[in-house]
Amino acid sequence: MSKKVVEVKTLKVGKYVILGDEASKITHIQTSSPGKHGAAKARIEAVGVFDNQKRSLVKPVDAKIDIPMIDKRAAQVLALMGSDVQLMDLETYETFELPIPDELKDKLIEGVEADYIVAMGNMKLMRVKG
Numbered sequence: 001m002s003k004k005v006v007e008v009k010t011l012k013v014g015k016y017v018i019l020g021d022e023a024s025k026i027t028h029i030q031t032s033s034p035g036k037h038g039a040a041k042a043r044i045e046a047v048g049v050f051d052n053q054k055r056s057l058v059k060p061v062d063a064k065i066d067i068p069m070i071d072k073r074a075a076q077v078l079a080l081m082g083s084d085v086q087l088m089d090l091e092t093y094e095t096f097e098l099p100i101p102d103e104l105k106d107k108l109i110e111g112v113e114a115d116y117i118v119a120m121g122n123m124k125l126m127r128v129k130g
Contacts, residue, residue: 002069
C-alpha cells in the first residue's frame with residue numbers, strides 16, 4: 001500500500017485522500033477559523049474511488065493526512081465477458097479482468113484502448129480512449 005503524508009491545508013478539490021482505509025476523491029473542502037485562540041479547521045467531503053461511498057472528515061488544517069499514490073495506466077480490451085472485461089496492460093503485457101463500470105458498458109469494444117488506475121491494491125477501469 002503506497003501512500004504519502006501531507007498537511008490538510010495542501011489538499012484541493014479533485015485530488016485523492018485516504019479516508020476510512022479507502023482511496024477517495026475530494027469533492028468539497030470548507031475551512032473555518034473559529035476564533036482568537038482556536039485553530040483553523042477543514043471539513044473534507046470525498047467519494048470513495050472504488051466503492052462510491054461518501055465520506056467526510058474534520059481536522060485542523062495543520063494536521064497530517066495520508067494520500068494514496070494513484071498509478072494511472074493504459075490497457076487494451078481483449079474480450080468482453082458479461083459484466084467483466086479482460087484487459088492487457090500496454091507496458092507489462094499482463095492480462096487481468098476488471099468489472100465494467102455502468103457508464104462504460106456501451107463504449108467498450110474489443111481492441112480499443114482504455115485507462116485504468118491502481119491504488120492501494122485495487123484496480124478500476126476509468127475511461128475509454130478515442
